[in-house]
Amino acid sequence: MSHAPVDPVALTADLIRCNSVTPLEGGALVLLEKLLSEAGFKCTRVDRGGIANLYAKWGERGNGKAFGFNGHTDVVPVGDEAAWTHPPFGAEVDGDWMYGRGATDMKSGVAAFAAAAVDFVRNTPPDGAVVLAITGDEEGESVDGTPALLDWMAETGERMDACIVGEPTCPENMGDMIKIGRRGALTAYFEVIGKQGHSAYLHKVINPMPAVALLGHRLSTHVLDEGTDHFDPSTCAITTIDTGNPAANVIPARTKMTVNLRFNDLHTGDSLTAWMREEADKVAAETGTRIEMTTRLSGESFLTPPGDLSSLVAGAVQAETGRMPELSTTGGTSDARFVKNHCPVVEFGLVGHRMHQVDERVRISDIEALKKVYTRVLTDYFAE
DSSP states (O other): OOOOOOOHHHHHHHHHTSOOBTTOOTTHHHHHHHHHHHTTOEEEEOOBTTBOEEEEEEEOOTTSOEEEEEEEOOBOOOOOGGGOSSOTTTOOEETTEEESTTTTTTHHHHHHHHHHHHHHHHHSOOSSEEEEEEESOSSSOOSSSHHHHHHHHHHHTOOOSEEEEOOOOBSSSTTSEEEOEEOEEEEEEEEEEOBOEETTOGGGOBOHHHHHHHHHHHHHHOOOOOOOSSSOOOEEEEEEEEOOOOOTTEEOSEEEEEEEEEEOTTOOHHHHHHHHHHHHHHHHHHHTOEEEEEEEEEEOOEEOOSSHHHHHHHHHHHHHHSOOOEEEOOSSOOTHHHHTTTSOEEEOOSBOTTTTSTTOEEEHHHHHHHHHHHHHHHHHHHHO
């Protein structure tokens, strides 16, 4: 029985029309489960903590080959809906552009790899397995999304041997860039505690604000490293300092500061936490304050060294777009930070500079090109 090719543009539109602002499923995974089940994929909902996740597999990993795609259908909030020129969940088309929340990040990516996977297994059934691991919790805390899928896979013996995360990766043009790693992300929250009193009697108070200024200066000006072959230098940025003191003649008792670090593979979350704790202790001793610190690690840095997987994907990108992509580790975090503990992983997707914006939109021609890239990746992987 012949089947018409799955249209990734129409599928993108259907997904955009699902209001799936984190943590809402919005019908997006239900839609994908129906499409994939009808194509012979065995689908399992791996919901956890109120988050909807979908695991879909065609075939078996009998020969040790299972290629996977990972992505998300949840989206960030719309913001000021009145500022949109097209309804954020309307998937309206204007020329070569489709508008809607998630158009770029990343319902188009999910649509492209789902369409590629369905057509591939129908037309050239491979000797191996094709896996789609799709979450509804990438834009949120990411605790019960891809980690839940990977936990379930470990418990049930399911496995991918290589994986593409379909996040937007290209800075300007389709095919510009593949991500082979990501910097780690660590946030530190400091509370400097002094002694409140009248600003005219400084000998009776301990002002926490100079201590915060000193600590912030030392952290933000410290050179963590000079970068590596694949990573830019690590950074430490002050993102907020809060005292909440409306009185000009009162020394406050407490001041808070938050810093955000983006770090390469010369560091770990633990090593950076230890460094900040040491600096905080020095400042506390010098200023007579007490400094409390808590941290939140969003993800460790990781690198999939250039090799078989990056060459496979880069070859497919060049063949379909005419561009040889740069192998990069720039940008923020993604769910690849979880997948890298399971199997080799790279990221490739659309041009990303319109994600999360008002009037988020995607080029229709880029969606079609992305499906072709993913189809070629599958073809070349199973032909090896």
